Amino acid sequence: MPKISLKVNGKAVSAEVEGRTLLVELLREKLGLTGTHVGCDTSQCGACVVHVNGDSVKSCTMLALQADGADVTTIEGLAQPDGTLHPMQAMFREHHALQCGFCTPGMVMSAIDIVQKHPEGLSEAEIREELEGNLCRCTGYHNIVKAIAAAFPLMHQKQAA
């Protein structure tokens, strides 16, 4: 089996994987990072979204082999080591943007990418459109949209500082 090396949440890791092993399987089953979820088998739900080299990626739709040498961030790697939440995580809590929590990791990872890719700002309708790749069955999205809008100034302020 081929061996790959990559960085996950800032730590160097290496693993032997089958050619068909998906990135999400590597994360969940080999690395024990079960915060990244699998909600479908057709690349539709976004429960599995992680960041690969700074871009949001559906980890169910990428082979682990393709992540050789990459820098991967998962939901577990977002908070500060002292537990301080990323502003997006904090706003999800503040605005009750999660219920069962299953879509949440992918939702938060996508939301961060959305805000980062739109420094010019986003309308509510644009946030809704950008969330196209993430399904939530619990919240009706109302509070997710609110949380993302609220995280926007916090994230851009931080980057400006």
Next chain:
Amino acid sequence: MAFEGIGAAVKRREDGRFLAGRGHYVDDMNRPGQVYAYIRRSDRPHARIRNIDTSAAAAAPGVIAVYTGADMAADGIGGLPCGWQIHSKDGSPMAEPPHPVLAIDKVRHVGDPIAVVIAETRMAAKDAAELLVIDFEDLPGVADIRAAIAAGAPLVHDEVAGNICYDWHIGDRDAVEAAFARAKHVVKLDLTNNRLIPNAMEPRAALGECDIAGHYTLSTTSQNPHVIRLLMGAFVLHIPEHKLRVIAPDVGGGFGSKIYHYAEEAIVTWSAGKLKRPVKWTAERSESFMSDAHGRDHVSHAEMALDEDGHFLALRVSTLANMGAYLSTFAPSVPTYLYATLLAGVYKTPAIYAEVKAVFTNTVPVDAYRGAGRPEAAFLLERLVDTIANDTGIDRIALRRANFIPADAYPYQTPVALQYDSGNHEMTLAEALKAADYAGFPARRAEAARRGKLRGIGISTYLEACGIAPSHVAGALGARAGLYEVANIRVHPTGSVTVFTGSHSHGQGHETTMAQLVADQLGVALDQVEIVHGDTGEIPFGMGTYGSRSLAVGGSAMVKAMDKIIAKGKRIAAHLMEAAVEDIEFKDGAFRVAGTDKSKALAEISLAAYVPHNYPIEELEPGLEETAFYDPKNFTYPGGCHVCEVEIDPETGVTKVVNFAAVDDVGRVINPMIVEGQVQGGVAQGIGQALLESAAYDANGQLLSGSFMDYTMPRADNLPNITVGTEITLCTHNPLGSKGCGEVGAIGSPPAVINAVVDALKEYGVRHIDMPATAERIWSIIAANRPKMAAE
């Protein structure tokens, strides 16, 4: 300290772990020596199994075992039980054909499990399952309810004539006939309640374990672990309760679909016992589509008799309800006692008669899905009321007001068995119309028309029943289970509190709401209270979470247990302060001697209870822990008014929900933030049902909408902001006054949406449109009527 008691919008304590990626869902669990199950399912709707050749699969690399229905039968494993028995009009019990865990001789729906392969890895099991050689003899199948009861239809179960599970009725047929005979108008409507696939985002999963002494543990994605322990232990695997522990850890949404006892739970538990290794199974989403119980799927005809002023005289309904291929755990109760008993709605219709035929088809079993029966009743009634307005020319709001049960008529006995305890429909209607700026609608419609858009507004005034109860009544109606809830409250020596509840949280935020309730009532800080749920090894008993019952029934059990704690505390306090028990008052976490400044905090009392040095040991046992079972006296009756505003693009038929306001009466609210979230989530599912979602089968029973590519889930850009308000009347028969908020959104919204769509299309002569009102369906209507309009 910020106010954290009853009524405070406290942020959720469960969020910390979910946001950090530290949730603990079944598929996150791994055990030493664990092996993986993969289930080979039928890809055909109806077929005889002539032979299953397992040899190649069994010899594949990494495979440990391959089991079929014959192996389970050889071990004396029973079929999956049904928890509710309905009797037909003629008194005969419903047809209850066997529901084997793994198919025996025949498959009856796409997704029916045939064999399980257990291997060292998930992929090895999946690869080997492909090597199973199954010799099928295809049989004709049937998916549509009407087709299934037609003469000569294929029989799903050879022994069930005409595919009829039961033919049931309720109400006074003679009174209804008499009212129709003298009616001034009769308005009729045929309607379909579309079949839905629940699609909780977490696919179902189960992990079975068995230790050397024969103690079994099942970790499963369940809304009610004790019920699973009872059903699977007693009826399927014959494992007594003391040797079977069922754990439902973090569960990623349920909406009803995780109430039922499913084959996979029995398969992993049984095979873990045979192999003495942990066996894990996790559904792929495609499997969820073809094996999670579906919802709704009714075809109905409704007729209302009216006097000359538009007063409802009598309602006559006949409904066909799809059961699917087998009876899921609570399926028979849904189109009967959870549906037809709600046909009075918020109206004082004096006579009602409903008949319901439940029908087997070659489709996935149908059971309760968010609302369960009540959305079907609300949709039928609220569409019928708007159709009456349409046909008679009476204003739809005036018509509703003329027929409302007035607030001062409560308690109100309906002609279909239920007695409503409280409500105020005028109040929720008025508030909702205000919230939606109903008065300003004509201007908005005119403005939309200038942009070439069709704008419509629709309302629904609905009522539903939650916290199904009492046990003895449900038992008389066919329930094979009790419907109480259990709470155990343990006050620790230093005064902190652990609450063990039989309710289960899978998104509802019980760890927060229930802690608020207990902290408030015992007068302790919120962070001194911990809620434990979802484990039969820790919690005395429980019926779980469904039918919006957790607070109304589960919370009431907590109040009852706290009453016992306080009563015992008073006796301890009386001893310590040398006062009479009758003189002790409990308030704000302290026991006081009335009229004095003597007091003892709860923590002092609990310490005395566990260190009983100065203690009335002759009369009282040490310790401070109480258990209560609460059996509700009646259902609770949440209700309200939903107002939906849509805009349709006549060029494309695309409907956009531009405004949605819900004003619901859910009784006492503990955490308004959580209630608002529950309503928004329910409304989203209701809008999904009304505009987007449809479980489609071909005539033979092949599932056509088997993935998220074919089944339209509501996405963020399909939905509007959802304005939520609450107007309260208290439930009069439970100690909290709470009614339940989990399902109101999904019950009130579909008719509001369709009423709005019909309103938008009224120039096109549209009287009714079935769900889902997809762009294609609407575009076709517009296209068909356009020439006519142009000609006029």
